[in-house]
Amino acid sequence: MKVEIWMAGALLCTAAACSLEGNAGRVWLTEGLAAAVPWANGAVPLRNQNGALVAPNEPVYPPIGAETPDPGSRAVDCSGLSGIELSPFWIETFEADPSLPNAVGVAEGWSAYDDETYGSFRVPGDAAWYPGLFGRYKEKWGLAADRITNGPSCDGQPNGWALHFRGGRFNYFGAGLEHPLAAIVPCPSGSDVCPQPPAPGATVDPVGLPLTRPDGHDFEQPEPHRYWDLSRYDGVTFWARRGPDSQPGVLVALHDKHTSDALNREHQTFCRRIKACRPKCQNGLPCTVENPDAPVPTHRCFDPAVGMAPIAEPALLEELYPVCGPSACQSPDYYYDRDLDGTECKAYDFSGAQAGYYCYGSEAPPAEEERCGDGWVASIRLTTDWQLFVIPFSEFRQVGFAKHAPFLDLRSINMLALQLPVGFADVYIDNVTFYRRR
Known part of the structure; x- marks a missing residue:
């Protein structure tokens, strides 16, 4: 996604914030940032006297x-829910599991990224990265949610957790x-988002994606080729707000077979993949061989005199x-x-x-004009109040920086994303789902 959204992010820039030269903002690592956010851009991981990573619980x-x-x-307006039916099979509430002691909310299956501006940070990380959350959630993986007060609720039920992203300056x-x-969950049990199965003996699935690599062998990674069929729904809906220092503009993005890097992995039928890379170490450390005795040694950014902290995740x-x-x-x-096998990191x-x-x-x-990544986006603007956003699929458009798709294929949606612009970000989202008109 880092390269894929370059132009999408640019759409939300202002003249003051997005000049090609001389962007104002943080250009250093603030004191304590590496301990609070060990993966802050350009930070050297801190280690205690035992060699373990210094990280917040x-x-x-x-x-x-x-x-x-x-x-x-302020008080939420629930009128936008009238006339629509929410998906009974999938809704992301980020609430904690009440069956666990001292449970915490987790945004299962969500991840985050940023443009790697030196000195900037983004939080939260994956729940597994925080030692103090161990045993307090059941989700397989995903970003740690944030405890909130008076979260949006239109049915009288308490709402104590939301996905909260903060970071910058980007x-x-x-x-x-x-x-x-x-x-x-490839297909929620009994749901109406399950894609049709391939016909017996077919070489492609019902939306035209190959079932094997061009050489006839199985895919190395079959999981990225999964998707949902959203053709029975009219759009996406969720609650969102921002902190006072956050940029208000956000792009809501969907990826289908025409635009998805993942769905075209190992066959590149509908678009061609590209990956950005970094040949040198942003944190100033030497590019060091991690495992010199391995058949294919891995080079990483760390000081060989200090070594690397033991990291399980x-x-x-x-x-x-990196x-x-x-x-x-x-x-x-x-x-x-x-x-990527056999490729090199080279300038272009x-x-x-x-x-x-x-x-x-x-x-x-x-x-x-061949590249993947130009997903379908719709623009929204956040305020410091919780707002309900009800976005029809008909409002989604491509930005125009990569391959032009003939249509948004609702039968092959594999990614939902929020793209945040240049500047600072402080965004809360909750109760993410799909809807249809009654």
Whole structure:
């Protein structure tokens, strides 16, 4: 998503915030940030006297912008719920499991990213990254939710948790939250979002996605090719608000077979994939061989005199000690990416607007008109009050920076995302689901 949303983020920029040169904002790591957010951009991971990572037990939300006090939300308006029916099979409330002692909410299957501006941060991390949350949730994986007061409720039920993203300052394209719809539950039992199964002996599924690689072999990673059929629904709905120092603009994004990097993995039928990379270490540490005796050694950003802290979570390891140099395009052994096999991290300039480093081999990266990533987006504006957003699928449009899709294929939706613009972000979302008109 980092490269895929470049132009989408640019749409939300203002002249003051998005000039190509001289972006104002944080250009240093503030004191204490590496301890509160160990994966802050450019931070060197801190270690205690035993060599273990210094990390907070629970999520910490550092201040942003002018540190304006949050006034909270006024009473919510529930009138937007009249005339629509919410999906009975999928709704993201982020509430804690009452069967667990001292339970915490988790946004299962959600992840976050940002544009890697030096000195910026984003929170929360995955729930598994916080030692103090161990045993307090049942979700497989996902971002830690935030405890709130007086969350939006229109049925009298208490609402004590929401997904809360805070970070910045982002100076390039922004940041975002994303949720692969079928990552945790490929098909909710008895639901109306289950895609049709392939016909016996078919080589493609009902939406035209190949069932095997072009060479006839099984996919290395079948999971990314999962999706939901949302053709029985009219749109997406959720509650959202922002903190006072957050940019108000947000893009709500959907990815289908025409735009999804994941759905086109290992076959690239509807669009071609591209991956940005970083050849050098942003934190200033040397690009060091992690495992010199391995068949394929991995180069990471760490000081060989100090070594790396023991990290059990693979995703956290990638954040704290990113791959670099010869390994910048190397996929991890637990999630092998055949499309990147044999590529190198090399400079490339897409018509002057997107110059950078990308993974490619002897052939140039795919042309802009062939690339995946230009998802279907709808624009909303947040205030400090909780608002109900009811967004019809008919309002979603492509930005126009990659391959033009013939239509939004509601039968093959695999990703729902929120894209946040340049600047500071302090966004709350809750009760995410799909709806249809009564």
